[in-house]
Amino acid sequence: MKKNIFVLALDDFTNALFGTIRQADSYRYHSLLPPRKIIAAANYSMPELLATASRQLERFEGRVDAIVSYWDFPTTLMLPTLRRAAGLPTTSLESILRCEHKLWSRAIQREVVPEMIPRVSAFDPFAADPLSRIDLDFPFWIKPVKAHSSILGFRIECPADFHAATPLIRQRIGRFSDPFNYLFQRAEVPGEIAAVDGNHCLAEEIITAQHQCTLEGYVFHGEPRVFGVIDSLRETNRSSFSRYHYPSRLPQEVQQRMIEVTLQVMRRTGLNNEPFNIEFFHDPQTGRISLLEINPRISKSHCPLFHLVEGASQQEVMLEVALGIQPNYPRGAGAYPMATKFMVRRYAGDAWVRRVPRAVEIAAMQQEIDGVLVMVWVKEGDRLSEFTDSDSYSFEYANIFIGGKSEEELLSKQQRCLEMLPFEFEPLTAQAI
Template structure:
């Protein structure tokens, strides 16, 4: 192993280390963690400057060769990677091209240059501006519309606005919490040369966008030496009547022609952005009634939620893509070599305003359920005594108590197995509100 390649993963935890060690070629790699996982997974407070200093010191102290620096998380990890890779001479896309994806206003602006018919009307606004609602109207956006921060993570601080009351409720929340990401994101922006019109819209701003919807999916892809490759489409299915995700399903059930058009749009926009030598995913909607495709957003990473889905269906986690690219190699990603024909990640949720968890299924109970449904993995997200409102990275409408990955031979069997399992997950609560 003296010639093993040293791969540094920001926020590496035991769960991901086990997956990485099963990748093709992993016997030739040595994986090292950079920044403890708790500092990026289990908190909503990020000091980017301190984290960059910590990561830099850790890498400089390493006595061997640094062959790759990688990560699988959204903010703050995704935005740190170009800065670290440039400093230590490893491969990834440029910071400017990454920000053209992650800075939501800049991203919409560059999308408008090449695929204007596939994005909604949008405008940026300052949530601390008391005239913000008037300015949004002057920009041509009317109820209903959606608001979210210029930089967010997951579905946090995203709101559908149907009335002025909805808007002022959202503004109250945004003013209270937007700094948690705005401040560290602004630290990242300081490392980039921004056009004047983009520099004026910093992390403290928000986006208002016309409502788009339909069948939601994610195109997973990468760019290798300028070639844009899409290797899988995952459907994102929601609970009825709410915005919360029910499950992610792979492969997609979308019509072939719609999938092909999404792949074409993906190649167009990623090439225009100049993104290169890194993984990405793009979320789309297909409005079946109007037969319109909408680009929702671009993420500068693989989706961790999809790792097990690709492993179950294709035979290996698509972490393969990230590691191969970080090492300067064309990704060695198989197709349909897994044990299942379809797979899903389910979100086991409650729709409380708040509550205290008084019981979580025991390890023995979880092991028994996993054994009954081969290939199943259950990952509780709460512990006894925890107040639900302390959970990080939740949407504005519900709490995910557990993530459940399952595989099956068809969609009907998959859903039936999940309903059977979910009915036997014994969570209990006290002090319930909502």
Template sequence: MTQHIFVIGLDEFNLQELRTVRNADEYEFHGLVGYDTLVLPDTYDMDAIMAEARAVLNAAPAVDAIIGHWDFPTTSMLPILRREYGLPTSSLESVLYCENKYWNRVAGRQALPECTPEFQGLDPFSDDPVGDLKMEYPFWLKPAVSFSSYLGFKIENESQYREAMATIRDNIQVFSEPFDNIMQYSCNPAALPDSGNGATCVAEALIGGHLCTLEGYVHRGETHVYAIIDSLRSSNNVSFFSYQYPSHLPEGIKERMCRNAATILEHIGLDNSPFNMEIFWDEAQDKLWLLEINPRISKSHCPIFEIATGTSHHEVAIDIALGKRPDFPRPEGHYPMAGKFMPRVFGDTRVTRVPSANEIEALYRRYPDLRLSIAVEEGMMLSELRAQDSYSYEIGDVFIGAENETALHEKFRHIMATLDFRFADVLPTNYGSLDDMPHFPPPEMPLQAHG
């Protein structure tokens, strides 16, 4: 019997990834609220968004599962809608602990103090933000609710702090207003911290080391980690360069990470949910630092798993939403190693050339595993791109597989040379030569932070 799976913010790219999962012929995938409404709109009208979602679900022949792979507000909509339609779900409160970076740090201080950096919640609308600050420079400043390093800044002095706070104050409402709207759905607000809200900022000490992401799920109270993916940085030690699977981290370090993941997730009460968790390993001090928790699969990793294991890990999200324990991953991929590369330009300029359809098709013929997404168009300024980090512009995504890391990086460099993006100004990139490309482990790993 066909099962009806509703996907919040469904787009064509992820629809194709969903169709790679086992038993996909038994599922009918339906979009739930449009991509443009959920991903990078100017504002989120949560009352209208929730009303639209309910109207679609009420008219459906059946609602067997509701899933989503985007950040807030998608992740917070899931427990609300699942609860209303009688589906397996995590609690909204446990998800909000993940969404709000300040609350996430509060939970970390309670459950994993040895893995939680010094931090402070701040009000960007305070009359005296400098007087409120107790942190010593340098530190990382970011809104409690955001994604993709949006409005995240490394702060080294008071002048930078004042400037960053002014920028955050002018833009934080994009996420703070919908977050505060979502709060009205909480059935147990007493379970949440008594300080901080959607308009809070968090300042935290710089942490660093080898960064990786744990992909896992919690099913009926048991935490399972099924993959660890290495995250490599560009030369500025902030902007991501690539995600690579499988991880090169030592087995003992991976085991410690998995134990810590179970501890913090049990503390916040996340259950019946996939998750991904970013953790630093500071090798010099043999210390683990928890960076953040997301109550969803990472969409950035879906093609990686398809290349390396034969199936997107959308399969995990579907199984959990249906109340089943996943059987993932399975060794059915085309390559033993796979990665997502994020070609970046470090500075604003005008795009003067993008690859033609024929050039892209030729690359697909040469590299059948290639998944390519281009974010820029000829004539646009890079500053027109949405949701970029504060230090670079990501011009696309490149997903590929290879026999090992060296071959993976060489393949990426050849693909970028063939695509031949051009710009009005000569600016640094992270794909110009093999010397520009970090490898694991990098020769140096100074302290760093992520938004």
């Protein structure tokens, strides 16, 4: 009998990737909440989301075998509540918060590897003089205690930068802080952390290292493991991601040091029977490693890369740990020795989407270029700022996943894909802005 897997906000692109895992025929997938309620939603009512999802589970006539998610906020925080209500084993809400609440996570990381953690300073953006609460020298980053995809993250070079960013944070932070606080206030949290709820931000020293990477792993019966390392390459603005590359080109000894730190830190978080990814920086000049952040989920961005290289999406790991099965993830069974995800971005300001590639055009591109998958995030008529969950410096409107035999081949395929994917934008007029 097939296992019934409920996936929060299951979209068509990722649903197709479930077919790449080795036990695909053993599972039946059900979307828990429609994607429009989660993916780039204008707002999130946490009580409504939990109630709607719970009703859907209660009305299901079969057995609920697992509830999983590959999205970030708000789904990761919802999982413990939904699983408990469905009678399923789950990691605790507190263990999720130890990963996702940026101040709490930094405090735990500092207990384990203080030399790898930048200085931080929490502040209330609604205070009369929030800059005076920050005990850091310029430049530094500011970001909400909880958001995702670098939303409302700003590099602050001087007081003018801070004063320009603060009104935007005040205007938009409620989209995340209100649903976050609904669950945060129900968790058992240390007093010093409880005082820093989702309406707060974190200022953080800038990590100057050049090489960023992500380790994908999982915790099974209390024991963390790592099964892949992916490089994250940034644009020249050093804020927006350009592409991901798998497997990492970092020296093996550097990767091993990161793995050892990961195992130590993840044990301290208390996360259990759950996948995770953890991000690091490496400075090749000094050899220094810095820990950036922890996410208690697989990265949906990496799923096609693992499929292209290893022969199965790492969704396989997500499902198995949720079902209480020790993962035995494949190695090197894919069609290509390496793969990349290219983020297609617009830097020229907000705009209306006037044209996106037709299905026949994407099919023609994939017929000409082997090992290519495309995800288009926008549709004609969209306004970029109202649709995409992009960082503070660009608008990401499509992704291209590419497998190849060399980095030169990957970049060549990438260029040809861009030539064959016609997007058209109309800049906003002054009146529209």
